[in-house]
Amino acid sequence: MAKPASTPGRRFLKLAGMTASIATKTVSHSLRNLTADEEQKNAARSKMFQDIGVQIAETLGDMKGAVMKVGQIASQYKDIFPPEVSKAIAKLQRQAPPMPFKQIKLQVEKELGKSLDQLFQHFDETPFAAASIGQVHKAILKNGEQVVVKVQYPGVEEACESDLKQVRLALRLMGVLKIERKLQDRLFKEIQDSLDNELNYEIEAQNLQVARTFHQQLDPKIIIPQVYTEYSSRHVLTLSLEQGDSIETASTWSQATRNELGRRLLRAIGQEIFYLKRFHCDPHPGNFAFREDGSVLIYDYGGVKTLSTEVVENFKALVHAARAQDFATMEDYLVRLNSLAETGKFPTDLYTAWVEIFTRPLTTHYDFAANSSHHDAMELVKPSLKYWDLFKPSPDTLMVNRTISGQYWNLINLKVHDNLNDVFDELVPPRA
Incomplete structure (x- = not known):
């Protein structure tokens, strides 16, 4: 199993390798099609975008952590990419393989300042959901309440900014961002802000509490999980277990x-x-x-x-x-x-x-x-x-x-x- 968050150096080298490969493909494409007619150029460009889109998806999908989250957010903004690239990076929405429980246990205990046995009556070792920046486990509090605990993978937050810069560089080199530079800056700032917010579970806790209060006043059949603040931190979020179909x-x-x-x-x-x-x-x-x-x-x-x-x-x-x-x-x-x-x-x-x-x-x-x-x-x-x-x-x-x-x-x-x-x-x- 690939490591959930590789060292900054290894992650940088992998992303830099992807960027260099994309730059080579782009230059080769330009040289090969100097004398092609318009139809041939369009077909070759589409094929190049497909190849590059697959490469981006495979590289980011293998890496897990912040860089994969960047790819997932980029897939939400797929309007700014050619369809061949959008289709490939949309695959990053899939679930990621889970992290070993030993590391999850260490992360929860470090964040909440107590041993798992002191905090919970029971904590499922097997997650029921795993994603790019964390995974979710069912647990039971000491008072018998059933909860879910969202745990962020160690080291993900630190990688965020450099990962986003590398992905943007790769996209710019392949010349697929269909918008002017000024608008690119605004969009990538929004992606950065979105990523920062998703990496900070204290912000998500606030969002949940605001939305829960808002909807409770309007319609009790809109159900949003309750936050257990005493069992939550910047990288751990404990919520009431709310089940539906x-x-x-x-x-x-x-x-x-x-x-x-x-x-x-x-x-x-x-x-x-x-x-x-x-x-x-x-x-x-x-x-x-x-x-x-x-x-x-x-x-x-x-x-x-x-x-x-x-x-x-x-x-x-x-x-x-x-x-x-x-x-x-x-x-x-x-x-x-x-x-x-x-x-x-x-x-x-x-x-x-x-x-x-x-x-x-x-x-x-x-x-x-x-x-x-x-x-x-x-x-x-x-x-x-x-x-x-x-x-x-x-x-x-x-x-x-x-x-x-x-x-x-x-x-x-x-x-x-x-x-x-x-x-x-x-x-x-x-x-x-």
Whole structure:
């Protein structure tokens, strides 16, 4: 088994080797295709991106720790990469092999200042989940309460900044970042901040407590684990054990139950975006569980994005303009959100078609399992491609877009078949 966190020197050499190899591939590609026609150049470029994407995924996936987490975060921002690279690094979402229990035990005892026997009545040696920066064990407190203990791998936090710099260098050398340098700087700062937050379990504990208090006031069937602060630290997080069924199991329940779950999930995330202004931004299905009484359980508040009031108001104005088919105003707010490079260039008929596709799941009696919006969007991509460079990924919108699209797929997996227009109006009330 590969070591979870290799020494800084070995990790640097492995990343530097990957970067040098990518640089060589890029130069060789340029030299080989000097006399090729456009079609041959495009095919060769696509093949090069596929090879480099696989290399990045394999290198980061083998290394575990902060650098693998960097790759996972990069896969959340896949809009800024060519599809060949995005597809490869998306594989980094998979679970990592666990760390030996001896090291986990030492980490918990070091962080909490007592022996495992003093802290817990029982502590499962086998983790039930293992990821890039830590793993999760079930345990029982001395008073008999069942908990889960999230333990960060030793040495991961220290590696964070250098790992991110190496990954960025590799991506820049291969010339695949589709955005200008200034925007790159903003995006990578956001990735750095996101990584810093995920590596600090005290921040996640605060996020959990804020979200739990927020949702308890609005809907007791949104269930978020309770933090046990006396059994938690910067690198250890102990939470109440909250169990539910997977999205796959929930998809077999009655249509009425599935619709209730879908509504509750959409409303909860929408309330976080538009009212709390700090939201759970990792819509991976494994971060949610469900109960047949209609309850939705939300796990893992390590990834939380905070929005300014200005950005939220711009989003609301964009929604109003889209629903009114006021495309000039819509473009104005896309510019304010740093998502549109030039106004007046995208055809009105295409705007009309895209707005209908995007709003259809929220404004009609929509069958998410049939997924007509996605299928129609695939057809609409072809006539829209030549205008694609007008739009750009924005630090203000990337995580909102990723969260909304991820929750859309969660509703597909739940096979929701309902008219959600009332929830949509509740989240972004129509103007009088």
